[in-house]
Amino acid sequence: MWRPALSKTPTEIVTAERAGLLLARLRTQGPLVHCLTNTVAANFTANALLAIGASPAMVDNTEEAQAFARAAGAVLVNLGTLTPQTAAAMRLAVKGAREAGRPWVLDPVAVGALDYRTRLAADLVSEAPTAIRGNASEILSLAGETAQAGRGVDSAASSADAVEAARSLAHATGAVVGVTGERDYVSDGARLVALANGHPLMPRVTALGCALSAIVAAFLAIADEPAEATAAALLTVGVAGEMAADGARGPASFATALVDTLYTMTAEDLEKRGHIEPCPHAARSTLRSTS
Numbered sequence: 001m002w003r004p005a006l007s008k009t010p011t012e013i014v015t016a017e018r019a020g021l022l023l024a025r026l027r028t029q030g031p032l033v034h035c036l037t038n039t040v041a042a043n044f045t046a047n048a049l050l051a052i053g054a055s056p057a058m059v060d061n062t063e064e065a066q067a068f069a070r071a072a073g074a075v076l077v078n079l080g081t082l083t084p085q086t087a088a089a090m091r092l093a094v095k096g097a098r099e100a101g102r103p104w105v106l107d108p109v110a111v112g113a114l115d116y117r118t119r120l121a122a123d124l125v126s127e128a129p130t131a132i133r134g135n136a137s138e139i140l141s142l143a144g145e146t147a148q149a150g151r152g153v154d155s156a157a158s159s160a161d162a163v164e165a166a167r168s169l170a171h172a173t174g175a176v177v178g179v180t181g182e183r184d185y186v187s188d189g190a191r192l193v194a195l196a197n198g199h200p201l202m203p204r205v206t207a208l209g210c211a212l213s214a215i216v217a218a219f220l221a222i223a224d225e226p227a228e229a230t231a232a233a234l235l236t237v238g239v240a241g242e243m244a245a246d247g248a249r250g251p252a253s254f255a256t257a258l259v260d261t262l263y264t265m266t267a268e269d270l271e272k273r274g275h276i277e278p279c280p281h282a283a284r285s286t287l288r289s290t291s
């Protein structure tokens with residue numbers, strides 16, 4: 001049967017149709033996602049990954065991390081409750097992922113607010129993450145702007161104020177950068193897209209951003225294009241957040257409804273509710289070689 005090509009224009013990062021297609025592929029393939037994440041987020045992250053159709057495994061010891069990263073579909077490195085032992089495992093997992101050509105995601109939790117993780121993050125960024133997903137303060141800090149460090153794990157800045165930082169970080173590192181908040185932005189250094197879904201209950205649930213970064217890893221595992229995969233993951237979770245908020249009584253019932261929505265939502269939901277705003281002014285961004 002003939003089907004219309006779900007193509008994008010050369011300047012577009014994602015369309016709702018493409019995001020729906022990737023969501024369906026994720027559910028069919030059920031990628032293994034190797035998570036080195038924090039003790040707050042581990043359970044919620046595993047449930048969110050299972051709900052959307054991926055297969056999570058939390059393996060953060062130095063004996064197994066490198067070999068497991070080589071076997072996984074994608075790797076998540078989240079600095080939330082870092083220790084010297086987990087930091088060593090993270091370095092090994094990144095090594096394994098790179099050896100095997102696997103995508104890996106950095107979630108720089110509280111980077112900028114605390115020194116030890118800020119130094120580790122700088123090292124990890126030089127190991128070519130496929131994508132970096134953080135809140136505005138974290139992305140501003142990684143991009144070298146220290147004035148708006150977060151208060152612990154929460155952002156002190158708005159994502160709109162971190163758009164340029166996201167683009168310059170992507171441009172400088174070659175990673176796709178997703179900066180989240182009331183609006184989410186994704187850049188590969190040349191292109192930029194704004195995603196205007198989500199709900200104010202989302203930052204009222206701990207580890208939601210951590211689970212989002214794990215879902216970015218799941219999309220990267222099954223996709224060909226990292227920027228499209230990252231934007232599709234952010235769009236999916238943003239739309240799921242809006243849907244889950246209908247009928248939620250507060251943060252706890254919202255968190256449960258979000259996991260259920262990741263399980264039930266359809267490509268049609270993405271097409272009906274997804275707000276994708278291409279940012280044409282991104283054209284002023286330069287080619288990597290000019291920096």
Ligand SMILES: Nc1ncnc2c1ncn2[C@@H]1O[C@H](COP(=O)(O)OP(=O)(O)O)[C@@H](O)[C@H]1O
Binds near residue numbers: 180183207
């Ligand atoms: N004020 C808000 N309104 C709507 N969605 C939000 C808001 N704040 C955060 N989100 C959503 O919550 C998710 C986590 O983002 P964020 O809170 O920035 O990350 P983190 O938990 O790492 O600080 C993203 O999907 C983002 O779009």
Ligand SMILES: Cc1ncsc1CCOP(=O)(O)O
Binds near residue numbers: 038040041205206207
């Ligand atoms: C509360 C807390 N403390 C250390 S990690 C963590 C979870 C942070 O989760 P998120 O970045 O998704 O809000």
Ligand SMILES: [Mg+2]
Binds near residue numbers: 110134153209210
């Ligand atoms: Mg976070």
